[in-house]
Amino acid sequence: MIKRKVLLVDDEVVFTKNMSKLLTDREYRVTAVNSGDAAISALEQEDFDVVVLDLKMPGMDGITTLREIKKLGLFTETLILTGHGSIDTALEAVKIGAYDYLTKPCEVDELIEKIDGAQIKKDSTEQQDLEGKIKRVVESPSAAFDLFDKKKKK
Amino acid sequence: MMRNTDGKNKMPEAPEKTGFSRSYKRLFRNFVILTVVCSLIPLLIVGWIINRHFSEFAKERMVKAFEERVDYHRQTIELFLRERSDKLRMMASTHSKSYLSNPDNLKYVYDMFNLKSPDITDLGVIDSDGAHLAYVGPYELLDKNYAQAEWFARVMKKGLYISDMFMGFRKKPHFIIAVTRSENGSQWILRATINTDYFRSLVEDVKIGQTGEVYLVNKDGVFQTDPRGVPDIMDKTSASLGPVREGVAVSIYNKNDPQSGFSNEIVATAWLENPRWMLVVKQDYGEAFAEVTHANQASLLVLLISALTILVATVLIARLMIRMIQKRDVQAENLNKQLMQTGKMASIGELSAGVAHEINNPIAIIQTERQILLDYYKRQKPLESEEFKAQLLDSLDQINIQAHRCKRITQNLLRFSRRTHSMIETMDLNQFIREVIDLMEREARTSGIKFFPELEDGLPPVESDPSQLQQVFLNLITNAIDAHEGKSYGSVNISTRTDDSGNGVHISVADTGTGIAREHLDNIFDPFFTTKPVGKGTGLGLSICYSIIKHLGGDIIVSSRVGEGTEFRLFLPYKMPASGGEGAHQSDDNHMMKKAI
Numbered sequence: 001m002i003k004r005k006v007l008l009v010d011d012e013v014v015f016t017k018n019m020s021k022l023l024t025d026r027e028y029r030v031t032a033v034n035s036g037d038a039a040i041s042a043l044e045q046e047d048f049d050v051v052v053l054d055l056k057m058p059g060m061d062g063i064t065t066l067r068e069i070k071k072l073g074l075f076t077e078t079l080i081l082t083g084h085g086s087i088d089t090a091l092e093a094v095k096i097g098a099y100d101y102l103t104k105p106c107e108v109d110e111l112i113e114k115i116d117g118a119q120i121k122k123d124s125t126e127q128q129d130l131e132g133k134i135k136r137v138v139e140s141p142s143a144a145f146d147l148f149d150k151k152k153k154k
Numbered sequence: 155m156m157r158n159t160d161g162k163n164k165m166p167e168a169p170e171k172t173g174f175s176r177s178y179k180r181l182f183r184n185f186v187i188l189t190v191v192c193s194l195i196p197l198l199i200v201g202w203i204i205n206r207h208f209s210e211f212a213k214e215r216m217v218k219a220f221e222e223r224v225d226y227h228r229q230t231i232e233l234f235l236r237e238r239s240d241k242l243r244m245m246a247s248t249h250s251k252s253y254l255s256n257p258d259n260l261k262y263v264y265d266m267f268n269l270k271s272p273d274i275t276d277l278g279v280i281d282s283d284g285a286h287l288a289y290v291g292p293y294e295l296l297d298k299n300y301a302q303a304e305w306f307a308r309v310m311k312k313g314l315y316i317s318d319m320f321m322g323f324r325k326k327p328h329f330i331i332a333v334t335r336s337e338n339g340s341q342w343i344l345r346a347t348i349n350t351d352y353f354r355s356l357v358e359d360v361k362i363g364q365t366g367e368v369y370l371v372n373k374d375g376v377f378q379t380d381p382r383g384v385p386d387i388m389d390k391t392s393a394s395l396g397p398v399r400e401g402v403a404v405s406i407y408n409k410n411d412p413q414s415g416f417s418n419e420i421v422a423t424a425w426l427e428n429p430r431w432m433l434v435v436k437q438d439y440g441e442a443f444a445e446v447t448h449a450n451q452a453s454l455l456v457l458l459i460s461a462l463t464i465l466v467a468t469v470l471i472a473r474l475m476i477r478m479i480q481k482r483d484v485q486a487e488n489l490n491k492q493l494m495q496t497g498k499m500a501s502i503g504e505l506s507a508g509v510a511h512e513i514n515n516p517i518a519i520i521q522t523e524r525q526i527l528l529d530y531y532k533r534q535k536p537l538e539s540e541e542f543k544a545q546l547l548d549s550l551d552q553i554n555i556q557a558h559r560c561k562r563i564t565q566n567l568l569r570f571s572r573r574t575h576s577m578i579e580t581m582d583l584n585q586f587i588r589e590v591i592d593l594m595e596r597e598a599r600t601s602g603i604k605f606f607p608e609l610e611d612g613l614p615p616v617e618s619d620p621s622q623l624q625q626v627f628l629n630l631i632t633n634a635i636d637a638h639e640g641k642s643y644g645s646v647n648i649s650t651r652t653d654d655s656g657n658g659v660h661i662s663v664a665d666t667g668t669g670i671a672r673e674h675l676d677n678i679f680d681p682f683f684t685t686k687p688v689g690k691g692t693g694l695g696l697s698i699c700y701s702i703i704k705h706l707g708g709d710i711i712v713s714s715r716v717g718e719g720t721e722f723r724l725f726l727p728y729k730m731p732a733s734g735g736e737g738a739h740q741s742d743d744n745h746m747m748k749k750a751i
Contacts, residue, residue: 022526
């Protein structure tokens with residue numbers, strides 16, 4: 001089984017440490033960072049399946065980080081995990097493009113459920129995208145060049 | 155607010171309340187005093203001044219009238235004496251001594267004199283030696299010689315003489331008018347005695363009230379007529395008459411004036427020209443000015459009545475105003491209480507939002523720690539001691555329980571600060587309540603509680619927030635069930651009723667529980683206020699209900715009797731107000747939310 005790659009973003013060091021351990025034990029590959037800036041640079045260097053993002057952080061906050069992640073144009077899904085149980089904030093995040101939200105504290109199983117959901121969505125989007133590309137290449141082979149170009153850019 | 159720092163003020167409200175009513179009393183007193191000073195005192199001063207002026211004026215007029223009357227009377231007396239003198243002089247001029255010396259002729263003249271009124275008592279002709287030549291009258295005076303009489307000397311000198319009252323030969327008070335005539339070089343005298351009774355009636359019979367009195371005194375102070383009372387005619391008055399002067403002098407004497415001998419009287423004096431007698435007219439002061447006094451009293455009475463009316467009106471108006479102010483104050487106080495409650499809610503909401511957020515992070519860590527331990531335990535099973543294993547599991551369970559409890563508190567706090575998404579729907583309130591009852595029925599049954607819904611048929615639909623209302627009813631019903639602690643059975647009555655004005659629905663949740671103590675009723679909607687044992691209640695349930703209902707534009711009140719039960723009465727409008735129940739707080743929350751994120 002391929003280990004899913006999760007990026008954990010939270011300013012609470014103990015929390016990220018513990019959660020990394022729990023997720024690692026459950027067959028996930030976890031990278032933990034403690035700020036929005038670190039998350040962006042991690043995403044630029046490496047592909048992740050799911051980002052678990054805290055909303056309230058010093059420096060770049062969760063919503064801003066989410067916007068930055070979206071700017072990167074990745075297939076990576078973002079899951080909001082926040083101590084702030086406000087549906088309005090979470091809805092804002094979802095509007096921007098987060099997959100879902102979860103309020104802290106939560107059971108690790110709940111988190112895993114959501115991560116898996118996000119994973120499925122990511123996989124299907126990726127699949128759709130791939131199918132779309134293949135379709136385009138089949139319809140017009142020249143489009144393949146674009147694909148390569150894009151790949152180069154990336 | 156005073157606090158029980160020294161233990162003396164056990165009931166801080168009691169002194170406050172008396173201070174409250176004392177301030178109203180002071181306000182009342184000040185208002186009355188101010189009005190009295192501003193209206194009553196000027197009224198009394200002006201009234202008194204007008205009254206004074208009026209009485210002075212009236213008195214002046216009275217005195218003037220009195221004066222004129224006395225003057226007229228003086229003229230009447232003078233005219234009488236002058237006429238008699240002229241008549242006598244004419245008789246002497248037109249008749250010779252020899253003619254008048256004949257007693258028959260003198261009798262004829264005497265009769266002519268008294269033809270119209272009994273003017274004279276006797277008439278005599280006297281020669282220059284003072285001997286009577288002829289006499290007509292009731293006395294035997296023909297042999298008398300008047301050579302030594304005072305009047306004889308005077309008339310011989312003046313030609314006409316009106317004497318003062320004197321006794322003479324007849325030993326009776328009388329006065330005479332005598333005229334001289336020169337005839338063939340010798341003088342003779344025609345003398346008439348004025349009818350004293352007739353003259354007195356002329357002088358005295360003037361109607362001047364009940365106490366009016368008229369008399370004459372000569373220059374020496376001898377009474378020429380008979381005054382009422384002790385002094386008689388020919389007595390001498392002790393009072394000084396003062397100098398002879400023209401016109402009428404009016405004086406008002408106080409009680410027992412020592413110099414004049416008058417007491418509480420108005421006295422007018424006028425000097426006759428001939429003889430120099432003083433006419434005295436006096437009247438009791440009270441009688442003379444009775445009308446003035448009466449008018450005076452009447453006006454004072456009117457003044458008094460006006461003053462009393464103003465006073466009574468002032469007191470009534472002041473009382474009315476104080477009552478109105480009191481009512482307004484109570485309203486203001488109630489508003490203030492509401493405002494304080496709202497403010498308290500807002501500030502606690504703010505606080506709790508922060509607390510809730512901060513507390514979630516450590517809880518999240520607690521949970522991950524627990525999970526890690528649990529993972530270790532499940533996978534590696536390193537612990538051989540059964541007791542330790544049991545303890546570890548127990549502790550882990552406890553961590554879980556406590557973490558969940560914290561979570562519940564924070565969720566409640568967050569809900570309290572109204573950080574929930576409102577979904578306004580048209581809902582059938584009766585159906586909604588039935589569902590809530592269904593939800594609670596199981597828990598109630600185990601506590602021996604029965605539900606008695608009394609839901610009005612045909613209740614119009616309500617536009618409100620079902621999720622928030624569900625929380626309200628769950629809280630209220632949970633409380634109602636908990637209120638039966640220690641009782642083996644009980645009931646919860648839930649009723650709905652349309653508002654008479656058609657604005658909304660009244661809902662009542664009444665239990666038969668232990669009730670709420672009076673001193674707790676004021677705090678019942680305060681956050682964190684609970685009478686439940688530690689760990690059982692967060693003290694947020696009712697404050698959440700309160701803020702939700704207010705937010706939905708409704709109202710919630712509580713009434714309770716210890717031992718009998720508690721009733722929560724709610725009002726929900728058919729339509730939520732456009733701005734929301736407490737729009738200001740909502741925007742506050744939004745602002746805060748942004749801060750919190």
